[in-house]
Amino acid sequence: xxxxFALLALLTSRPMTGYDVSKQFSQSVAHxxxxxxxxxxxxxxxxxxxxxxxxxxxxxxxxxTKKEYAVTEAGVKAFREWxxxxxxxxxxxxxxxxxxxxxxxxxxxxxRAELKQFRDHWTxxxxxxxxxxxxxxxxxxxxxxxxxxxxxxxxxDRIVRYKIFAYDGLIDQARAAITxxxxxxxxxxxxxxxxxx
Amino acid sequence: xxxxFALLALLTSRPMTGYDVSKQFSQSVAHxxxxxxxxxxxxxxxxxxxxxxxxxxxxxxxxxTKKEYAVTEAGVKAFREWxxxxxxxxxxxxxxxxxxxxxxxxxxxxxRAELKQFRDHWTxxxxxxxxxxxxxxxxxxxxxxxxxxxxxxxxxDRIVRYKIFAYDGLIDQARAAITxxxxxxxxxxxxxxxxxx
DNA sequence: ACAAACTACCTATCTCTATAGTTAGTGGCA
DNA sequence: TGCCACTAACTATAGAGATAGGTAGTTTGT
Numbered sequence: 318x319x320x321x322f323a324l325l326a327l328l329t330s331r332p333m334t335g336y337d338v339s340k341q342f343s344q345s346v347a348h349x350x351x352x353x354x355x356x357x358x359x360x361x362x363x364x365x366x367x368x369x370x371x372x373x374x375x376x377x378x379x380x381x382t383k384k385e386y387a388v389t390e391a392g393v394k395a396f397r398e399w400x401x402x403x404x405x406x407x408x409x410x411x412x413x414x415x416x417x418x419x420x421x422x423x424x425x426x427x428x429r430a431e432l433k434q435f436r437d438h439w440t441x442x443x444x445x446x447x448x449x450x451x452x453x454x455x456x457x458x459x460x461x462x463x464x465x466x467x468x469x470x471x472x473x474d475r476i477v478r479y480k481i482f483a484y485d486g487l488i489d490q491a492r493a494a495i496t497x498x499x500x501x502x503x504x505x506x507x508x509x510x511x512x513x514x
Numbered sequence: 515x516x517x518x519f520a521l522l523a524l525l526t527s528r529p530m531t532g533y534d535v536s537k538q539f540s541q542s543v544a545h546x547x548x549x550x551x552x553x554x555x556x557x558x559x560x561x562x563x564x565x566x567x568x569x570x571x572x573x574x575x576x577x578x579t580k581k582e583y584a585v586t587e588a589g590v591k592a593f594r595e596w597x598x599x600x601x602x603x604x605x606x607x608x609x610x611x612x613x614x615x616x617x618x619x620x621x622x623x624x625x626r627a628e629l630k631q632f633r634d635h636w637t638x639x640x641x642x643x644x645x646x647x648x649x650x651x652x653x654x655x656x657x658x659x660x661x662x663x664x665x666x667x668x669x670x671d672r673i674v675r676y677k678i679f680a681y682d683g684l685i686d687q688a689r690a691a692i693t694x695x696x697x698x699x700x701x702x703x704x705x706x707x708x709x710x711x
Numbered sequence: 712a713c714a715a716a717c718t719a720c721c722t723a724t725c726t727c728t729a730t731a732g733t734t735a736g737t738g739g740c741a
Numbered sequence: 742t743g744c745c746a747c748t749a750a751c752t753a754t755a756g757a758g759a760t761a762g763g764t765a766g767t768t769t770g771t
Contacts, residue, residue, distance in 0.1 A: 413601050416597060420679070508676075517727085553729090
């Protein structure tokens, strides 16, 4: 159900085609709620069917057309209602931590490789989050810039700071994951005897 | 797919009935991979069909019977293979952070309520994780105690420390979530004007 | 003139999850 | 003797999500 609201969140910045949505999505909302385009297109259709979006067919080149979606009043209302409703608490589902708890079953080499892979993934992810955070701070983030156009300048700080707050939380998570993986690598060295590799 | 391996992990400690599994599960592996019993029973059946488990029918009372599952050699092999394979990286799916990024749309009261709910959930979760961690440190955790029986005492430290390592990671996550929510509450006060409630 | 890369928009299928039930026997106690 | 909580083991169904495709037009570079 959150996909629907992630899409509404994005579309409140400006009307977009499905293709725009799927491109912009991966650079913003997906940091917090990932979805592939095979989920995005059908969901946009369903949202239109449910009256949350309306679409206009726009010509594209000589023969091509594209469909631009805009949030309706009902869509804004649904989004506000979701924002005011209690959040769903996600259940724990962490394959990395599951494996960590049973690391005595792994080959030491495989244990090290997994922890490194995990650390590297989060290191990369952290860099991306920090880069995105920087574009929020200086307001160069394209979706944010378009969003601020609808508001009075006196509101800008408030809007931007909530987005930075969300990214700060994600950055903390990423840092914690990296620290944890590094502690894990030291632990494997200690328990399995350190091996060069 | 991880559910299968979460179940194998649990069943390597000792053979269990489906009911035992679903009870023990919620006190151990579920901290890292949640699943309701409506997923556990069918998955146990499928694992038996696939040769990872074998079951014995055990009498229970006068007429009742129960089915006790034990991990087969193929099951142990599959578990080891999964342990040595690279981990799947989970995609971000965090409704709380999604909402946080768009908090300018929420009523200030609703924003506060959500952050409090989030903080309280994680505070409770943290207490449970710390309590479980303590039972690992003193080795009074029932599943751990049964597990250690299969190993030589010289191996105990290694096994226990990996489990503590996993819980340390979860505890860090919980603490980070609480700190983040508290920062969020201060931010709402600053941006929306503080309201007593 | 043509290829390659990009824009645009899906579809199909399978698995995984969530939610909400059902059926039946056991053990204790009032 | 009857009731209730617990043990035991599912089932049914809908929706979400992952993976892997497909088709058609456009733009850009050579």
